[in-house]
Amino acid sequence: GAVVSQHPSxxxxxxxxxxxxxxxxxxxxxxxxxxxxQFPKQSLMLMATSNxxxxxxxxxGVEKDKFLINHAxxxxxxxxxxxxxxxxxxxxxxxxxxxxxxxxxxxxSGTRLTVV
Amino acid sequence: xxxxTQTQPGMFVQxxxxxxxxxxxxxxxxxxxxxxxxxxxxxxxxxxxxQGSYDEQNATEGRYSLNFQKARKSANLVISASQLxxxxxxxxxxxxxxxxxxxxxxxxxxxxxTP
Numbered sequence: 652g653a654v655v656s657q658h659p660s661x662x663x664x665x666x667x668x669x670x671x672x673x674x675x676x677x678x679x680x681x682x683x684x685x686x687x688x689q690f691p692k693q694s695l696m697l698m699a700t701s702n703x704x705x706x707x708x709x710x711x712g713v714e715k716d717k718f719l720i721n722h723a724x725x726x727x728x729x730x731x732x733x734x735x736x737x738x739x740x741x742x743x744x745x746x747x748x749x750x751x752x753x754x755x756x757x758x759x760s761g762t763r764l765t766v767v
Numbered sequence: 768x769x770x771x772t773q774t775q776p777g778m779f780v781q782x783x784x785x786x787x788x789x790x791x792x793x794x795x796x797x798x799x800x801x802x803x804x805x806x807x808x809x810x811x812x813x814x815x816x817x818q819g820s821y822d823e824q825n826a827t828e829g830r831y832s833l834n835f836q837k838a839r840k841s842a843n844l845v846i847s848a849s850q851l852x853x854x855x856x857x858x859x860x861x862x863x864x865x866x867x868x869x870x871x872x873x874x875x876x877x878x879x880x881t882p
Contacts, residue, residue: 685870694872695858695872697871753800753819754814754817760811761810
């Protein structure tokens with residue numbers, strides 16, 4: 652089946668530094684990737700939609716200068732959390748869409764970010 | 768407005784029994800998709816079942832079935848013969864064309880299967 656690789660799985664960083672999270676579709680081309688954030692015991696909240704070769708579309712309330720998304724190829728999207736603060740600590744998870752299949756959404760395994 | 772509503776924050780079921788997890792949705796699209804995912808404590812999102820808005824038959828996948836009531840806008844998940852390994856969070860999600868094909872999730876239901 653379709654596989655999406657997300658790295659790193661866990662990261663601890665100091666306040667004020669930047670962290671990059673990679674999401675890679677291994678066996679299919681994903682024209683669209685989605686980034687979600689999940690706080691403990693809450694649902695997945697859509698942060699942005701990323702289309703290959705174009706600027707990401709951010710959801711209301713998500714700071715595009717803080718959460719930089721790059722989707723440079725059909726298999727790779729990255730999320731960079733810039734100038735991270737403790738309130739950015741969360742579980743970040745990507746999803747890649749295979750448009751050939753109606754239910755073709757594959758999730759990465761997630762990244763647990765802790766900002767100290 | 769909440770597009771996906773899951774009214775059961777937590778559910779208990781005894782092993783080998785069946786359980787129904789509720790999900791209602793709100794959309795003005797004619798074409799949409801409904802999904803159920805399982806999220807164990809490890810955090811991964813495991814796809815369980817999909818129902819398209821034009822599908823006339825309820826979707827089934829092994830022990831999972833989706834009770835699709837289009838007029839009532841409900842898409843309940845039925846798990847038959849529950850197993851201890853079914854204990855997890857369960858999320859209902861909807862895909863709409865108008866939302867750029869993103870999946871929007873409900874708040875989830877925590878299911879605990881007891882021996």
